[in-house]
Amino acid sequence: MRIPEETVERIRQASDILEVINDFVSLKKRGSNYIACCPFHNEKTPSFNVNPVRQIYKCFGCGKAGDAVRFVMDIENIGYGEALRYLAKKYGVEIEEQEQTPEELLRQNERESLLIALNFAKTYFQELMQKTDEGKSIGLSYFRERGFTNPTIDAFELGYSLDQWDGLLQEGTKRGYNPDMLEKAGLILRKEAEGGGKAKTFDRFRGRVMFPIHNVSGRVIAFGARILKTDKNQPKYLNSPETTVYHKSQVLYGIYQAKQAIRQEDVCFLTEGYTDVISLHQAGIKNVVASSGTSLTTEQIRLIARFTPNVTILYDGDAAGIKAALRGLDMVLEEGLNLRLLLLPDGEDPDSYVHKVGADAFKAYIKQHSQDFIDFKASRWLTEAGDDPLKRAEGISDVCASITRIPDLLKRQTLSQRVAQVFHVSEQSVISEINRLLRKQQDQGRKEEERQQQRAEANNRHTASQQPATTDDINALLNSLSDADTDLPEITIPDAPFEAAPSFKVTRTPIAHQEEECIRLLMNYGAIELEPEITLCDYILEELKDIEEFQSSSNNAMLSLYRKSYQRKVILTAENFLDQLTPEQSELHKTAVTLCIQKYKISDGWAKHEIYVPTEEEIHILAKSAYQNILRIKKMLAEQRMIQIQQQMREPANSSDDADRLMLEFMNMKRVDVEISRLLGTVISG
Incomplete structure (x- = not known):
């Protein structure tokens, strides 16, 4: 559906680029403009610049530039029309379009169709939990037992899937959703029958409480689901598969609900589970996210970095929690963030502990017991080493290895002093160890580059020996390049004060x-x-x-x-x-x-x-x-x-x-x- 030009103009006039970008990135004022680390490429020093007077942005690192509409298009990877609808919804601008039938909705691009299907499923699961006997007695009762209130349930849009083979499939088909699109969205499964019979199609989620997973702008992109009955043939947790709109390594559970609090508190608490996030949020600790059922990834850390440079990891105090904390530690440091860690008392997780002691005591515990990564690692090494000097040396080397991950030289120098104080050794010996490890990393990097280059050259020789280039091949290549140079995109410019401009390519001389x-x-x-x-x-x-x-x-x-x-x-x-x-x-x-x-x-x-x-x-x-x-x-x-x-x-x-x-x-x-x-x-x- 085409949006009328007068409506487009109303959307543009209503949109505030600072508000739009602040939903995704933390902006800081510098003079008359605002700056941030660019959300479109990895950087440590801010080069992303926003001009509120002219309502435009520009990254001097990667070159991304535009207005509020272009920003939404790029950050959400959506089309022009969908970006306008996003802004219209945000600013309450009514779009006068003809009512679209389910068939017309499904004819839109696949990404938008997937999001529409996932939103239908979210609403469907909510209604099942609130309006059906099974949903109330099983799903809603479970959330009540966890202590979740109605506002919390609504904030995270929790739901329930009936213990039926094809409840969602039937409802979706009745409302006009194509089963192929429901399958692409990860909502249904198709199993080929043996012997060439008719394939069986059924719901992926059955008899489970549903945790919708939102992207930064609040749209549902996937689901996490927990089974409540004991069934050895079923996994306890089941997540949506990867789709066009859902890449689990790039998503943090609760980021939509937490982003404003993260920006205000200037720190992000990182946990492991869905209920950890929900319980802390309900207790008033809203700047909390979870790694969404995966090990912590670089993409997830960069997502946090959009809103704050400070991260505190809250993991269980058991061996698995310690292992998870240590695994994510170096990755956070490598991205230039400031890190603290907190292990809860043995046998407790954030969900259980906040219910046990309350919000105020939980906050006080974080303040008193969270450690920087040096103290966190050192306390474990010193406990294990005892009087063993070799173990002690191994611990110093391990902490120094983490420091080498930090890109900021000044931070590395400052932290080397802390290591010397904690382990009671000279600062020079710590600096020497850090330099030794840095040289080792550089040597390994050079060797890996050489190996890759050798493999590439071997592949090129192999390809050349199999497919020798002919004169006709070269001429065809030159002709294709010549054609490409003349096949320029059409540029259309509105009426006065503009007239039609010639098409062009960008030339940098x-x-x-x-x-x-x-x-x-x-x-x-x-x-x-x-x-x-x-x-x-x-x-x-x-x-x-x-x-x-x-x-x-x-x-x-x-x-x-x-x-x-x-x-x-x-x-x-x-x-x-x-x-x-x-x-x-x-x-x-x-x-x-x-x-x-x-x-x-x-x-x-x-x-x-x-x-x-x-x-x-x-x-x-x-x-x-x-x-x-x-x-x-x-x-x-x-x-x-x-x-x-x-x-x-x-x-x-x-x-x-x-x-x-x-x-x-x-x-x-x-x-x-x-x-x-x-x-x-x-x-x-x-």
């Missing part, structure tokens, strides 16, 4: 950077008057009148828009591009966002010390920037033309007149190049 700087100045300061009645746009377009087009296709597309709009007495601004270019016009939109967001900010420390730092917006600096930019473009064009002339002069077919003409043009270009170099104050080459 030295002159393209100067062209881009020219567009940046036009976009951000074009309407500013350098002199009375002479704007920056007047100056730049006048200076560029002898240059027919820019060499970079994307820059030339924007220059064409400026020239055509200028003829209509309109000077385009950044807002024209950001408001009128839709996310489908990805290259122009991304370029516009990139050019109008500032990467750096002048430190407030200069003002504190009463040191004045001029800014780019000041007229004399702006005029100088534009002047130098035009000079650099013309200098590069002159240098390119000189190279072309030299190539033409080498051609044997040139007559003496042609040679003289080319030599004269070369000398003129050389004089232009020398004069511009003088004006720029650069070194003139001989």
Whole structure:
């Protein structure tokens, strides 16, 4: 279904990019903008920048950029229409669309269809628990016995699946859901009959309490299910299989319910089980998540890092809990997070212990008994080592090995002092051990790279010996590359102040950077008057009148828009591009966002010390920037033309007149190049 343009505009106007991004990443104010570690690639230093005035974001690390709609598209991996519906729901904007039948819903893309099917299953399981005798007597009674209240049950959308073979299948079919889609969502199973008979189709979850698993934005993407009766042929817990929308290594149970509390408390408590999360949440400790039935993964740690750099692991105090804590310890450190660990009293888990002592006592226990990873490891090694010096040395080496995982050099140096204090050894011996382990890791990394390279070369030799390339193969490859270069995407730009722009590919050459700087100045300061009645746009377009087009296709597309709009007495601004270019016009939109967001900010420390730092917006600096930019473009064009002339002069077919003409043009270009170099104050080459 198409969303009317006026509705799209209402959604855009209602959306606040800070609120939208804050649902997924913790933003920190820096000057007039906000920063964070980018959610689209792994980084330790924030390069993700949000401009609330222009309602755009830009990552200077991976290049992702756009507005609120584009962010939702990228972070949720969904289409343009679905991102608009997400924002419309968030901000209460009514979308006037024709009512969709179940068949129309299922014809949408597979990801959206899977989410719709999973949401149907969630609601179905909730209704079964609240409205059927079996659901009330078994499912609801179980949650009541665990002490869960109605608000808690509603917050986590808990439910129950009847002990029937095909209850969900029948209900889903009756409501128009395709069994194939229910199977892809992991809700039903299909078993081929022996002897070529008809396949049997039945529900995956039967006679179990249901724990919906939500993604960061709150949509149900999978289920965890616990059986309540004793059946040796059935696993106690059963989880959804991996699907297009569910990858268990990338999901944390409870992250949707916990994300705001994690941001506010600036720490995330990490547990192992569903009921641990729910019980702590109900007790008022809401900044808690679980690793969703898997060993802790790097992706899960990075998900936590979106909201806080501080993690406290809460595991059971038995041998399995200690093993799990030690297994996740190095992974958390490797991602640059600050880690503390807490083992509960033997025989207790977070769920049982918070019920036993209450929320206040539980919080106090965390505060008193949580340890940093050095104390956590050292206490176990020192207990085991006793008076054995070799065991003691082994413990020091083990703690140092964890420190080598930390990417921050300053943190490593500080923690080496702590290790020396705890084990009563010299700091230099600890530093020497850390350096030895780091060198060992580097050596192992180099050896592994060499092995991979050798394997790759062996595979290439094997492939080459089996399939020798022919002249026809090479010609076909060259032709395909040539075709690819001319098969450019169509770019459509809305009506005035825009006209249709040429299609293009992004080209990154030295002159393209100067062209881009020219567009940046036009976009951000074009309407500013350098002199009375002479704007920056007047100056730049006048200076560029002898240059027919820019060499970079994307820059030339924007220059064409400026020239055509200028003829209509309109000077385009950044807002024209950001408001009128839709996310489908990805290259122009991304370029516009990139050019109008500032990467750096002048430190407030200069003002504190009463040191004045001029800014780019000041007229004399702006005029100088534009002047130098035009000079650099013309200098590069002159240098390119000189190279072309030299190539033409080498051609044997040139007559003496042609040679003289080319030599004269070369000398003129050389004089232009020398004069511009003088004006720029650069070194003139001989």
